[in-house]
Structures are given as C-alpha cells and as structure tokens.
Amino acid sequence: MGVKLLLDKANVPGIRTYEVYRREGGYRSVEKALKEMNPESIVEEVKKSGLRGRGGAGFPTGMKWSFIAKPEGVPRHLVCNADESEPGTFKDRYLMEFIPHLLLEGLIVSSFALGSHDTYIYIRGEYAWITDILEEAINEAKANGWLGKNILRTGFECNIHVQRGAGAYICGEETALIESLEGKRGNPRIKPPFPAIQGLWQRPTVVNNVETLAAIVPIINIGGEEYAKIGVGRSTGTKLISACGNINKPGVYEIDMTISVEEFIYSDEYCGGIKGGKQLKACIPGGSSVPILPANLLLKTATGETRYMNYESLSDGGFATGSMLGSGGFIVLDEDQCIVKNTLTLARFYRHESCGQCSPCREGTGWMEKILHKIEHGHGTIADIDLLWDIQRKIEGNTICPLGDAAAWPVAAAIRHFRDEFEWHINNPVLSQTSNFGLQHYADPIHVPA
Amino acid sequence: MTYTFNETQMAELNRLVARYPEGKQKSALLPALHLAQDSFDGWLPTELMDYIASLLKIEPIEVYEVASFYSMFNLKPVGKFIFEVCQTGPCMISGSDDIIAYIQEKLSIKPGETTKDGVFTLKLVECLGACGYAPMMQVGKIFREHLTKEKVDSIIAEYRATVTN
Numbered sequence: 072m073g074v075k076l077l078l079d080k081a082n083v084p085g086i087r088t089y090e091v092y093r094r095e096g097g098y099r100s101v102e103k104a105l106k107e108m109n110p111e112s113i114v115e116e117v118k119k120s121g122l123r124g125r126g127g128a129g130f131p132t133g134m135k136w137s138f139i140a141k142p143e144g145v146p147r148h149l150v151c152n153a154d155e156s157e158p159g160t161f162k163d164r165y166l167m168e169f170i171p172h173l174l175l176e177g178l179i180v181s182s183f184a185l186g187s188h189d190t191y192i193y194i195r196g197e198y199a200w201i202t203d204i205l206e207e208a209i210n211e212a213k214a215n216g217w218l219g220k221n222i223l224r225t226g227f228e229c230n231i232h233v234q235r236g237a238g239a240y241i242c243g244e245e246t247a248l249i250e251s252l253e254g255k256r257g258n259p260r261i262k263p264p265f266p267a268i269q270g271l272w273q274r275p276t277v278v279n280n281v282e283t284l285a286a287i288v289p290i291i292n293i294g295g296e297e298y299a300k301i302g303v304g305r306s307t308g309t310k311l312i313s314a315c316g317n318i319n320k321p322g323v324y325e326i327d328m329t330i331s332v333e334e335f336i337y338s339d340e341y342c343g344g345i346k347g348g349k350q351l352k353a354c355i356p357g358g359s360s361v362p363i364l365p366a367n368l369l370l371k372t373a374t375g376e377t378r379y380m381n382y383e384s385l386s387d388g389g390f391a392t393g394s395m396l397g398s399g400g401f402i403v404l405d406e407d408q409c410i411v412k413n414t415l416t417l418a419r420f421y422r423h424e425s426c427g428q429c430s431p432c433r434e435g436t437g438w439m440e441k442i443l444h445k446i447e448h449g450h451g452t453i454a455d456i457d458l459l460w461d462i463q464r465k466i467e468g469n470t471i472c473p474l475g476d477a478a479a480w481p482v483a484a485a486i487r488h489f490r491d492e493f494e495w496h497i498n499n500p501v502l503s504q505t506s507n508f509g510l511q512h513y514a515d516p517i518h519v520p521a
Numbered sequence: 522m523t524y525t526f527n528e529t530q531m532a533e534l535n536r537l538v539a540r541y542p543e544g545k546q547k548s549a550l551l552p553a554l555h556l557a558q559d560s561f562d563g564w565l566p567t568e569l570m571d572y573i574a575s576l577l578k579i580e581p582i583e584v585y586e587v588a589s590f591y592s593m594f595n596l597k598p599v600g601k602f603i604f605e606v607c608q609t610g611p612c613m614i615s616g617s618d619d620i621i622a623y624i625q626e627k628l629s630i631k632p633g634e635t636t637k638d639g640v641f642t643l644k645l646v647e648c649l650g651a652c653g654y655a656p657m658m659q660v661g662k663i664f665r666e667h668l669t670k671e672k673v674d675s676i677i678a679e680y681r682a683t684v685t686n
C-alpha cells in the first residue's frame with residue numbers, strides 16, 4: 072500500500088462532519104500556520120514541497136503563489152477551481168463530497184498565506200448536491216471559529232463562498248473562471264495581464280485546483296521537505312487518479328507516484344484489471360485532452376523502459392510516443408473499443424465547449440467533428456485523414472486559451488497511433504458499421520532499436 | 522407574465538449578493554439565474570430574465586448573453602423532469618448508447634424533445650464528472666449512476682408516480 076495523505080481518513084465513518092473530522096486531527100494545520108508561521112514561511116514550505124498544480128498543467132504551486140502582486144490597499148483573492156469538467160476526471164468531486172473539511176482546511180491556510188479575506192470556490196453547476204455539502208461544512212467551520220473574523224484570536228479574517236457555475240467546460244480555464252465569477256460569459260482573457268496581477272475584479276488573484284489546495288494540509292502538517300521525499304524526481308507527494316472505462320474497479324485512487332502503469336491497471340488494489348478478462352487496447356492517462364496511447368506504448372516507453380504513474384514518465388517520449396499525467400483522469404479502453412468513435416465523441420465535446428472567440432478553435436473543432444462523423448459513419452475518404460491532421464495542426468498554438476490545443480491533441484494522437492484503424496474504417500464502409508477493428512497489433516511488444 | 526420572488530427567495534438572493542464587494546453585485550448573476558430557474562417553471566422566459574436584471578441593477582442584455590452561454594439554463598419550456606444523459610467518451614465506451622436508445626424507446630421521444638404529457642424531457646449532455654460510475658444521467662439536483670435498462674425502468678416509474686399522485 073502506498074502512502075496516503077489526502078484520502079487516509081476517507082473511510083472513517085462520519086468524516087464528512089466537523090466533529091469527526093476534528094477528532095481525527097483535522098484543522099491542526101490551521102493552528103500551526105496561523106500561530107507558528109507567517110505567510111512568507113508558508114509559501115517557502117510549499118516551494119520546498121515541490122507541489123505541482125493538480126488541475127492539469129502541473130505548474131509549481133509555491134512559485135505561482137510568490138508571483139501574486141501586493142499593491143497597497145488592494146484586496147487579494149484566492150479562488151478554488153472546482154469546475155472539474157475534463158472528461159475522465161472526477162477526483163475533486165470525491166474529495167469534496169466525502170471530506171469537505173479537508174478542502175476548507177487547505178483553503179484557510181492558503182488564504183492566510185496569500186492574504187485573501189474572501190475566498191471563492193467555483194464549482195461546476197452540475198455538482199449541486201456537493202454545493203450543499205460544502206455550504207454545510209462552511210457553516211460548521213464558522214460555528215467552530217475556523218472562519219469569520221479573528222480566527223484563533225490572531226486577527227486573521229477569512230470567509231469562504233461557494234459559487235456554482237452553470238454548465239461550461241471552458242470555465243475551468245482560470246481566466247474564463249474569473250469572468251464567470253464576475254457574472255459574465257466564460258470567455259478566456261488574453262494574457263498578460265496574468266491573474267496574479269489583475270484577476271477577479273482586477274485584483275491580484277490566485278486560482279488553484281481543489282486537490283492542490285487540499286494538499287497544502289499535509290504539507291503544513293509534515294513539512295515541505297518530508298512531503299518532497301514521497302514520490303520521485305519532480306513528481307512529489309501523492310496524486311488522486313480517477314480511473315474509468317473498461318476496468319473492473321473504476322473509482323478514485325490516491326497513489327504515490329512511484330507505481331508503474333501496469334501495476335495501476337492490473338493490481339487489485341487499484342483498477343483490478345480489464346473488465347470481462349478482455350485485453351487492454353489503449354488508454355488516455357490524464358483526462359480527455361492528453362494524447363491517447365496504444366497498450367504497448369502505455370506500459371512501456373518507446374525505449375522499452377517501464378512506464379510509471381508520474382509527470383515525467385508519462386510524458387517520456389514527448390507527444391511522439393508519450394502522453395501526460397494531466398488532471399489524473401485515467402480512461403481505459405478494451406479490445407472492443409473503436410478509436411474513431413471515441414475520438415468523435417471527444418471532438419464533439421470540444422466543439423460544444425469552444426467559447427467561440429478564436430476562429431481556429433471555433434471553426435476547427437466544428438470541422439474535426441464533421442469529418443470524424445463522416446469517417447465513423449462510413450462516408451470518409453483517405454484524404455479526410457490528412458485533412459484532419461492539417462486542421463488540428465492549424466489550431467494548436469494559434470488560440471487565446473489552451474482549449475484549442477486540448478481539442479487538437481486527442482485527434483492528433485489518435486491518427487498518429489491508430490492510423491490503420493482510420494484507414495480500415497474508410498476502406499470498409501459497410502463492415503465498419505457492424506464490427507470493430509479490434510485489438511490488432513496495438514498491444515504487441517514494441518521493437519526497441521539496439 | 523410578471524415574476525416576483527417571495528420572501529424566502531428574496532432572502533436567498535440577498536445572501537448571494539452579500540458575498541461580493543460593494544458594486545460587484547453582477548457577480549451574483551449565475552447563482553441568481555439558478556434561483557430563478559428553480560423557483561419558477563424550470564426555464565428562463567424573457568420576463569424572468571428582465572426581472573433578474575432589475576434586481577441586480579444591470580442591463581437585460583447582460584442577463585440574456587449569460588443565460589444563452591451556459592448549458593444549464595433553459596431558454597425554452599422543459600418537462601417536469603429532465604433526463605440529461607451523458608454521451609462523452611468514457612460514458613460511451615461504458616454503454617451510454619444503449620441507455621440513450623432505450624430511454625428514447627420507452628418515452629417515445631428524441632433527444633431535445635418533451636413527452637406529450639409534459640413530464641419528461643430528454644437531453645444529451647457532455648461529461649458530468651461521473652465517468653467512473655457510467656452510464657449515467659442527471660435528473661434535477663441528483664446523478665443517477667450505473668444505469669441499466671432495469672434501472673431506467675424503475676427511475677421512470679419513480680418520477681411518474683410523483684405526478685400521478
């Protein structure tokens with residue numbers, strides 16, 4: 072069993088309530104931070120921990136915090152990103168639903184470090200019942216003196232507010248989230264200025280993911296150095312992985328980042344193997360935006376090394392032969408799944424979620440969906456594959472926000488690794504409507520050049 | 522038709538507005554629209570959006586442009602219960618197509634339509650953050666997960682019972 076820092080108490084009956092959470096040692100990090108530390112030393116501790124943002128981009132949290140501007144007399148804000156809308160990702164939901172006080176505890180310490188007196192949790196609108204759970208937890212924390220004015224008689228004031236979104240993936244992008252929090256459409260802003268300088272209501276703002284902010288609690292409790300000892304290289308601490316698709320045990324797992332992908336998929340402690348005794352065909356290891364990998368490149372890198380569940384190992388080989396840890400949304404496809412159809416549903420998703428501000432993204436996502444639809448339904452031509460490749464290349468890097476890239480990558484990776492399957496679809500327009508290409512060579516051992 | 526919040530609804534609106542600094546009451550727009558949609562008929566007629574604009578002291582256009590951006594706001598009348606079935610990759614590879622087909626057959630409606638008795642609307646949606654518990658759909662505030670045909674039967678019966686009684 073690996074180390075658990077976030078979900079170690081998840082199975083304690085009643086841990087959702089303040090009483091049990093506190094009895095199990097909850098809110099100790101707030102006592103330590105407010106009484107024994109100051110904002111600067113907390114930021115230092117977070118830097119030492121090596122914590123990287125858990126929302127998908129993996130940016131070092133301590134460094135991000137140190138960028139926040141501190142103009143005299145201007146309030147600053149911490150915003151917690153609980154928009155969680157990347158297909159395959161449902162880890163933040165688990166944490167908020169079952170241990171809401173862990174998030175609040177992390178938010179109070181982080182608000183103290185950043186000087187935020189009004190901190191907002193922006194939660195996707197569909198998580199309506201979790202909004203109620205969080206509101207309830209906030210009321211409990213307030214009643215017990217952890218929120219409000221003069222917390223622990225230190226003079227520090229902190230209020231936490233929960234804001235529901237209303238159905239828009241793009242609002243997970245931090246500047247779109249800020250726009251939405253201001254009561255506007257979720258159109259991403261052009262950067263610079265970065266939120267750390269001009270964010271919510273033009274005030275200095277830090278946006279962090281739910282899991283990132285929860286991880287602040289163990290970092291303060293055990294110290295940044297101890298935290299950094301868990302894991303490997305620049306992948307420090309633990310990571311929540313939400314596993315789904317054709318596996319025996321879908322769910323949310325906390326891993327320390329030293330386990331192999333193979334162990335994660337096949338061990339009974341985690342995914343428990345492929346459902347129905349079938350074979351693994353492919354996997355999208357970090358949320359729908361990251362490149363899909365065929366089984367052979369997933370378990371081993373192109374140079375034949377074992378692949379591990381961490382930032383560096385999953386991206387080994389770059390986009391040519393690797394992928395990304397991303398948000399930790401781990402989507403497993405068995406031998407019966409059709410890559411063309413899977414890619415089509417993702418293309419449809421990105422077309423639906425494009426905010427429409429930039430033409431390469433607005434038009435490109437629409438085109439990609441149309442062409443994939445054509446291929447999937449037996450009307451494609453070989454030239455369509457090249458056209459798809461061309462369109463995705465023209466989107467990537469040419470847009471205001473990274474949604475454009477996020478839409479382009481899944482299509483690019485599907486063609487890069489599964490071109491045979493696309494061609495088979497096109498060459499067998501009738502057969503492909505009733506049967507699948509299957510596993511073919513996608514799990515064959517990879518040839519490592521000597 | 523004109524709309525007016527009752528005392529409880531007004532108190533909730535005031536609580537929402539109080540979370541933001543002076544003069545930033547527009548920030549309460551999304552929560553206010555949720556409140557409005559839930560308080561009346563499950564959708565947002567123009568008059569209702571105008572009412573929200575007047576309460577938040579913003580222009581009606583600022584409300585319309587927001588309401589039309591977000592998928593959870595309904596700009597057309599809907600049934601009493603909306604089955605919002607997820608159709609994105611992870612749900613698709615876990616069998617959502619069969620569930621969608623089955624619901625269409627059972628209710629004799631296509632996606633986007635409402636049953637003649639006005640009880641059910643079927644809507645296909647994108648990933649709702651329940652991929653590990655697929656196939657799934659959202660009905661009102663809750664998620665119905667690990668759907669099977671039998672489960673769909675009992676869910677339909679369950680909601681139907683609440684209207685016939």
Ligand SMILES: Cc1cc2nc3c(=O)[nH]c(=O)nc-3n(C[C@H](O)[C@H](O)[C@H](O)COP(=O)(O)O)c2cc1C
Nearest residue numbers: 124125126152154155156243244245279280283473
């Ligand atoms: C299209 C798009 C969607 C995103 N969705 C989310 C999300 O749902 N949750 C999240 O934490 N970050 C999301 N991000 C990343 C955020 O922009 C931001 O990097 C993150 O919240 C920073 O927090 P972290 O450093 O703690 O990871 C998204 C980014 C993009 C471009």
Ligand code: SF4
Nearest residue numbers: 426428429432470472
């Ligand atoms: S890349 Fe797409 S989602 Fe992002 S700002 Fe441009 S149009 Fe909007």
Ligand code: FES
Nearest residue numbers: 607612649651652
């Ligand atoms: S894909 Fe259906 S809930 Fe995520």
